[in-house]
Amino acid sequence: MTSLAALADELIATDFSEIPIIDLTDAASPSLEKRELLAKEIRHACLNAGFFYVKNHPVPSAIINRTFSMSESFFHLPVEAKETVDVSHSSNFRGYMGLLTENNDPANKGEMHEAFNIGLDPTLAPEVFQHQEDKRGQGETEDLEHSENLWPSQSDWRDAANFVYERVEQSSALLKLGQSLFPLFALALDLPENFFDDKIQHPAAIMRLLHYPAMGNAEVDERTPGIGAHTDFECFTILCQGDVPGLQVQNRKGVWIDAVCIPGTFIINIGDQFARWTNDIFVSTRHRALPAKTHPRYSIPFFFGCDHDVPLIPPPTCVTVDRPWRYQPITAGKYVKMRLSEVYNVKKDQTIS
Numbered sequence: 001m002t003s004l005a006a007l008a009d010e011l012i013a014t015d016f017s018e019i020p021i022i023d024l025t026d027a028a029s030p031s032l033e034k035r036e037l038l039a040k041e042i043r044h045a046c047l048n049a050g051f052f053y054v055k056n057h058p059v060p061s062a063i064i065n066r067t068f069s070m071s072e073s074f075f076h077l078p079v080e081a082k083e084t085v086d087v088s089h090s091s092n093f094r095g096y097m098g099l100l101t102e103n104n105d106p107a108n109k110g111e112m113h114e115a116f117n118i119g120l121d122p123t124l125a126p127e128v129f130q131h132q133e134d135k136r137g138q139g140e141t142e143d144l145e146h147s148e149n150l151w152p153s154q155s156d157w158r159d160a161a162n163f164v165y166e167r168v169e170q171s172s173a174l175l176k177l178g179q180s181l182f183p184l185f186a187l188a189l190d191l192p193e194n195f196f197d198d199k200i201q202h203p204a205a206i207m208r209l210l211h212y213p214a215m216g217n218a219e220v221d222e223r224t225p226g227i228g229a230h231t232d233f234e235c236f237t238i239l240c241q242g243d244v245p246g247l248q249v250q251n252r253k254g255v256w257i258d259a260v261c262i263p264g265t266f267i268i269n270i271g272d273q274f275a276r277w278t279n280d281i282f283v284s285t286r287h288r289a290l291p292a293k294t295h296p297r298y299s300i301p302f303f304f305g306c307d308h309d310v311p312l313i314p315p316p317t318c319v320t321v322d323r324p325w326r327y328q329p330i331t332a333g334k335y336v337k338m339r340l341s342e343v344y345n346v347k348k349d350q351t352i353s
């Protein structure tokens with residue numbers, strides 16, 4: 001039988017030219033055989049492209065539609081209202097980031113999107129906040145903390161109150177989808193299905209609303225992409241990209257592959273935390289978004305990380321004599337905080353020329 005590491009090496013060498021579509025109908029099937037078949041497809045995707053679409057997932061389309069309308073309503077606010085919740089007012093990367101303020105590639109001039117970062121709300125996940133308080137009481141602090149979100153005041157944003165309610169539904173649906181993928185990831189890694197259960201009790205889950213304003217057909221400077229080439233930091237991202245295309249994924253030959261919009265699907269992409277945790281058995285793949293042309297583009301990534309206090313130590317199936325540990329162990333929270341600080345500190349120091 002081919003070992004996981006040997007299969008990973010083989011698939012890395014074969015590259016990819018398309019993003020697979022995986023049907024989640026059997027994710028919770030009572031038949032282990034069906035779940036294993038599905039996990040095999042997921043394994044192929046995670047070892048090769050690091051990206052896959054999921055269809056027949058359990059998240060109701062009405063929830064997604066309402067999240068897009070919340071996003072449009074937020075980004076239509078006057079800039080002064082959005083700036084009341086600027087990310088600089090948060091110690092924890094929550095809040096608004098204006099056009100051109102983010103730069104994944106320091107060679108660029110800034111990116112043609114604005115963003116609003118929203119974490120778990122204390123009302124939505126009281127147990128997560130209680131767990132954090134308990135740890136603090138025992139003298140332990142997590143490096144990356146769960147914290148309150150920044151919301152525009154109701155006088156600035158008429159819809160604010162509605163959306164607090166919407167948030168509960170959105171987050172719990174996406175959290176559930178994220179959690180339901182872990183048994184499949186475990187099977188894909190030749191681990192017991194419940195391997196990750198105790199590691200995703202208080203997960204880091206950040207929803208990001210993104211707006212790429214329409215630039216018309218004006219020639220866009222290559223140094224102002226929609227979002228520059230990057231990999232994501234968490235375990236994986238659940239991305240809903242609406243109906244305006246723009247996302248591209250880079251294969252190992254350097255070719256940019258269009259991630260077309262497929263109604264009713266999410267894109268799942270592996271992030272650096274999972275690649276590191278699995279000793280690079282799972283691959284975290286570079287991607288970017290082009291600036292929007294004739295229509296504004298809205299997309300909603302939901303970044304799913306494991307509990308902050310989990311040490312990223314590769315499971316036994318991911319380590320062989322030929323593939324010893326590639327990274328120093330670090331807790332998940334520390335790792336993500338380090339990566340976020342790199343990007344956000346660069347942003348603060350940067351002068352665009």
Ligand SMILES: O=C(O)CCC(=O)C(=O)O
Nearest residue numbers: 210232241247289299301
């Ligand atoms: O807008 C998109 O389609 C991709 C966004 C993205 O890659 C990110 O926010 O990390």
Ligand SMILES: [Fe+2]
Nearest residue numbers: 230231232287
């Ligand atoms: Fe991304």
